[in-house]
Amino acid sequence: MRRSIATVCLSGSLAGKMDAAAAAGFDGLEIFEPDLVSSETSPEEIRARADRLGLSLDLYQPFRDFEGVREAELLDNLRRAEARFAVMRRLGIDTVLVCSNVGTATVDSDEVSAAQLRRLGDLADGFGIRVAFEALAWGRYIDDYRRAWRVVERADHPAVGVCLDSFHILSRGHDPAAIEDIPGEKIFFVQLADAPYLSMDVLSWSRHHRLFPGEGDFDLPDFVRRVMSAGYRGPLSLEVFNDTFRQTDTARTATHALRSLVWLEDQASKSLTGTGLQQLPALEPPSDLDFVEIKAENTDAVEEVLGQLGLTFLGQHRTKPVRLWASGQARVVLNEQHARDLEPHVAAIGVQVSEPYDVEARARALAVAGVVRRAAAGEQRLAGFSAPGGLEVFLGENSYGDEPAWVQEFQHGQPPALRAGRQSDANVTGVDHVNLVHTWDDQDEAVLFYTSVLGLTATPATEVASPHGLVRSRVMRTAAGRIRLPLNVAPAVSTAYPEHVAFSCGDIFGVAAGARVRGMRFLPVPNNYYDDLVARFHLDQATVDRLREYQLLYDRDEHGTFLHFYTRRIGRMFFEIVQRSDDYDGYGAANAHVRLAAQARLEP
Ligand SMILES: O=C(O)c1ccc(O)c(O)c1
Ligand SMILES: [Mg+2]
Numbered sequence: 230m231r232r233s234i235a236t237v238c239l240s241g242s243l244a245g246k247m248d249a250a251a252a253a254g255f256d257g258l259e260i261f262e263p264d265l266v267s268s269e270t271s272p273e274e275i276r277a278r279a280d281r282l283g284l285s286l287d288l289y290q291p292f293r294d295f296e297g298v299r300e301a302e303l304l305d306n307l308r309r310a311e312a313r314f315a316v317m318r319r320l321g322i323d324t325v326l327v328c329s330n331v332g333t334a335t336v337d338s339d340e341v342s343a344a345q346l347r348r349l350g351d352l353a354d355g356f357g358i359r360v361a362f363e364a365l366a367w368g369r370y371i372d373d374y375r376r377a378w379r380v381v382e383r384a385d386h387p388a389v390g391v392c393l394d395s396f397h398i399l400s401r402g403h404d405p406a407a408i409e410d411i412p413g414e415k416i417f418f419v420q421l422a423d424a425p426y427l428s429m430d431v432l433s434w435s436r437h438h439r440l441f442p443g444e445g446d447f448d449l450p451d452f453v454r455r456v457m458s459a460g461y462r463g464p465l466s467l468e469v470f471n472d473t474f475r476q477t478d479t480a481r482t483a484t485h486a487l488r489s490l491v492w493l494e495d496q497a498s499k500s501l502t503g504t505g506l507q508q509l510p511a512l513e514p515p516s517d518l519d520f521v522e523i524k525a526e527n528t529d530a531v532e533e534v535l536g537q538l539g540l541t542f543l544g545q546h547r548t549k550p551v552r553l554w555a556s557g558q559a560r561v562v563l564n565e566q567h568a569r570d571l572e573p574h575v576a577a578i579g580v581q582v583s584e585p586y587d588v589e590a591r592a593r594a595l596a597v598a599g600v601v602r603r604a605a606a607g608e609q610r611l612a613g614f615s616a617p618g619g620l621e622v623f624l625g626e627n628s629y630g631d632e633p634a635w636v637q638e639f640q641h642g643q644p645p646a647l648r649a650g651r652q653s654d655a656n657v658t659g660v661d662h663v664n665l666v667h668t669w670d671d672q673d674e675a676v677l678f679y680t681s682v683l684g685l686t687a688t689p690a691t692e693v694a695s696p697h698g699l700v701r702s703r704v705m706r707t708a709a710g711r712i713r714l715p716l717n718v719a720p721a722v723s724t725a726y727p728e729h730v731a732f733s734c735g736d737i738f739g740v741a742a743g744a745r746v747r748g749m750r751f752l753p754v755p756n757n758y759y760d761d762l763v764a765r766f767h768l769d770q771a772t773v774d775r776l777r778e779y780q781l782l783y784d785r786d787e788h789g790t791f792l793h794f795y796t797r798r799i800g801r802m803f804f805e806i807v808q809r810s811d812d813y814d815g816y817g818a819a820n821a822h823v824r825l826a827a828q829a830r831l832e833p
Pocket of ligand 1: 290291326328365394436468
């Protein structure tokens with residue numbers, strides 16, 4: 230399918246948007262009228278530039294407030310249209326988007342709107358132009374694509390069809406099934422946008438909060454399947470009004486946008502044949518976390534805490550200043566290579582997949598930047614990718630719970646007896662989650678990255694108050710929860726907002742007691758928190774006293790309970806220990822503000 234993007238999705242000048250769209254690999258462009266009007270470049274030059282770049286100019290938009298008016302206004306509107314059509318001719322664009330009237334309509338009649346669109350069709354015909362009529366979700370009378378189609382059908386003009394915009398349809402909860410009743414050749418254009426479910430007026434929602442496919446809550450693959458089933462074969466075009474993407478780097482956003490379309494085509498192609506939708510190498514979500522890598526100029530402080538938490542040092546790498554600590558399925562790689570002046574931070578994760586080569590091919594098809602790490606002879610080379618925000622993600626082979634082969638490269642350390650590890654409940658058993666921090670402008674991109682490359686799914690956003698501002702959080706996870714990556718957007722003022730690695734265990738009191746004996750300094754929890762626990766959960770005093778003794782936090786949902794505690798901050802990170810009981814599926818979000826306030830007290 231041809232892939233297009235509306236200029237309104239991107240920041241910068243019209244020429245810059247065109248260059249970025251072409252460089253990212255788009256085939257076509259929707260010219261948003263304000264981008265043209267404010268540009269110094271003439272329509273002829275824009276057309277020539279598009280030709281040079283190999284971009285087709287697929288749509289001119291929007292033409293507003295046309296139908297549903299009285300005759301005098303209609304004549305005005307036709308004159309307005311004629312002037313636009315003349316500009317479109319100079320641009321070489323043959324389709325105009327006419328959106329339903331929101332401002333000047335006074336006549337609520339299919340018959341009148343149809344007759345007026347027919348007259349517009351006659352005018353457009355003379356210019357070799359087609360009219361794609363779109364029902365805006367907030368149209369004065371026509372606010373539903375099914376009514377827009379009724380009107381277009383009634384207009385019965387070869388130059389008049391519909392434009393289907395996923396946002397206007399799905400935001401209103403309109404059933405997209407009726408798309409399949411529209412003849413494909415009468416669907417003149419398809420615009421795609423995702424969005425999070427928000428309770429707000431639909432115009433503001435549309436103008437500020439649209440997202441690229443795969444980043445929000447709408448079922449875009451189903452939407453595309455329906456337009457394809459109807460027989461539509463025109464461009465799939467992104468039209469995403471979003472306050473963030475309008476300010477981010479143009480080239481980066483264009484690449485991000487194209488990734489969303491490539492992902493969407495792949496998703497939509499399932500259970501459809503002969504549509505020309507491009508498929509990606511098959512995707513099986515990762516089965517497990519392979520390792521977490523922490524990088525710093527000096528990792529001593531991190532290793533001290535890992536020891537206090539009961540992890541075991543497994544050895545130094547054969548050829549690099551890299552060390553491995555582990556317990557159960559938790560493997561933490563400490564890397565001092567190329568780390569001058571760097572404080573401890575989460576630099577990479579490894580995930581285990583059954584077919585690393587397929588995932589690697591998939592990532593390349595999605596235009597994800599690879600990372601290269603030198604491997605000496607005999608060392609395992611893991612394919613790696615740079616995720617938005619800078620985390621490196623490596624692909625390891627599924628080891629089915631056994632020690633992965635690369636562990637053998639860490640041999641200059643403990644004797645084999647220790648390598649086997651002491652397995653008891655009072656040990657860390659694995660990594661429960663890795664909490665990653667993003668800036669305000671790359672969280673959505675990160676959601677798409679983990680969705681499209683690794684097949685993780687995103688939970689809806691939640692918000693937690695910290696002393697420095699609200700923290701917005703979404704969790705990327707596998708269905709079984711073996712991989713969980715909460716992505717947090719840090720408040721703007723706290724530039725070095727810490728990330729954390731959460732270890733799981735089966736006996737958190739045991740781990741806490743061991744850590745205390747080994748001198749670990751816990752993140753202190755205020756007494757007020759424990760008073761509140763009594764009120765919230767009707768816990769008996771003895772239980773609360775025991776929690777307080779170890780500075781543990783407590784949460785409960787309908788499935789089970791959650792106990793957790795935190796270490797103090799080490800550089801740009803810290804550790805958490807968690808114990809899930811029964812099928813508790815959260816992250817102690819109700820306690821997050823207590824943790825954030827405690828951290829702010831220690832490091833204001
Ligand atoms: O927000 C708007 O006005 C607007 C304009 C044109 C569109 O195609 C659209 O979906 C929305
Ligand atoms: Mg639209």
